[in-house]
Amino acid sequence: MPAPAPSMGTALLAAIVLVLLLVELVMIPAQAAAWATWLRRSVGYEVNTVFLRLRIYKYLPQLSRTKLLRDMVLIEQQYAAHPYHGPHHAADVVGKCGAMLRRDKAKLRRWMRERVGKGIVGCITERRYALFELAVVLAAAFHDAGHPGLNNGYLQNSQDPRFQAYEYTAERYSEKWFRHEFMQEQTFLNDLPAAEREFVVEVASYAVLKTDMRMHQNVLAMADPEETDPLKRLAALLLHAADLANGADAWSISKLWAQWCHREFHSQGDASKQDHPELTVDTIFDREKANVPASQLYFVEQLVAPTFQALEQCCPATAALGLRGCRANAAQCKAIIEQQAEQQEAMPRLL
Numbered sequence: 147m148p149a150p151a152p153s154m155g156t157a158l159l160a161a162i163v164l165v166l167l168l169v170e171l172v173m174i175p176a177q178a179a180a181w182a183t184w185l186r187r188s189v190g191y192e193v194n195t196v197f198l199r200l201r202i203y204k205y206l207p208q209l210s211r212t213k214l215l216r217d218m219v220l221i222e223q224q225y226a227a228h229p230y231h232g233p234h235h236a237a238d239v240v241g242k243c244g245a246m247l248r249r250d251k252a253k254l255r256r257w258m259r260e261r262v263g264k265g266i267v268g269c270i271t272e273r274r275y276a277l278f279e280l281a282v283v284l285a286a287a288f289h290d291a292g293h294p295g296l297n298n299g300y301l302q303n304s305q306d307p308r309f310q311a312y313e314y315t316a317e318r319y320s321e322k323w324f325r326h327e328f329m330q331e332q333t334f335l336n337d338l339p340a341a342e343r344e345f346v347v348e349v350a351s352y353a354v355l356k357t358d359m360r361m362h363q364n365v366l367a368m369a370d371p372e373e374t375d376p377l378k379r380l381a382a383l384l385l386h387a388a389d390l391a392n393g394a395d396a397w398s399i400s401k402l403w404a405q406w407c408h409r410e411f412h413s414q415g416d417a418s419k420q421d422h423p424e425l426t427v428d429t430i431f432d433r434e435k436a437n438v439p440a441s442q443l444y445f446v447e448q449l450v451a452p453t454f455q456a457l458e459q460c461c462p463a464t465a466a467l468g469l470r471g472c473r474a475n476a477a478q479c480k481a482i483i484e485q486q487a488e489q490q491e492a493m494p495r496l497l
């Protein structure tokens with residue numbers, strides 16, 4: 147008996163399966179390449195890529211790419227191999243600042259024009275804007291230089307002698323290192339006129355000091371009674387947003403950052419128990435008590451999402467993208483928390 151001819155439905159199903167297989171064949175190498183690029187990134191590679199994309203070398207032709215790459219090695223050497231606050235975090239924040247500056251360039255320039263005013267000659271020329279971008283990207287590169295892998299609360303409570311001269315804050319250490327060590331060298335910035343160099347150093351230093359989480363609310367409100375320059379306050383908001391933005395990354399990457407961050411927290415908890423038993427270890431730092439999905443949910447909903455909301459006025463495209471990422475990642479965290487609760491409910495039945 148001859149085999150029955152395949153029906154129309156079967157043929158359609160086979161065609162769909164074939165198309166899906168082809169898509170998979172194309173997508174897997176593309177994803178692998180993206181991951182390989184992401185893992186290969188160094189601070190210098192990332193800064194140079196961002197400068198090319200923002201066309202900073204075009205607007206500031208004095209800058210030497212060779213000197214920049216040399217100097218970025220100095221910055222990268224300041225980062226220890228901490229699970230989170232390592233050079234990979236610096237490179238990530240550089241990339242995110244670059245993406246933000248590029249994506250919302252027109253809106254950012256309009257924001258500046260409205261606030262800085264048209265009366266100041268040259269305040270928003272292409273060159274001036276390139277100097278602003280340079281300052282933000284440079285700040286991202288060194289913002290956690292010398293980070294000890296411990297938070298400021300612990301540095302303060304343990305009276306860590308290494309940070310005594312920096313008011314027990316990692317941000318003050320990074321800023322002082324940049325001003326008093328990095329800038330004492332003949333860096334790539336020396337090829338700029340003194341006034342422009344000063345502008346870059348001032349904007350970058352201010353932004354780095356404001357990455358201290360105790361400044362979070364003020365940075366979001368762009369409120370600082372001691373600082374009248376709106377460009378500095380804008381730089382601080384952009385850097386702070388890029389610093390927290392891994393909470394809004396695609397879930398496959400965001401969950402890695404969450405793991406690395408909590409690994410560092412738990413190492414701090416271990417160090418605290420061993421070296422300072424007199425100190426209380428907060429739950430989030432205690433590997434025996436911490437609930438990682440719950441603390442990540444708090445991070446995403448209470449810290450990252452409001453930061454992207456604050457960006458709506460000057461970077462609407464980035465704000466929309468970030469808020470979408472926050473919603474998706476919050477849903478992932480909630481699903482894990484629910485799963486944990488269901489497993490716990492099932493435990494008595496199993497016992």
Ligand SMILES: [Zn+2]
Nearest residue numbers: 235289290389
């Ligand atoms: Zn950081």
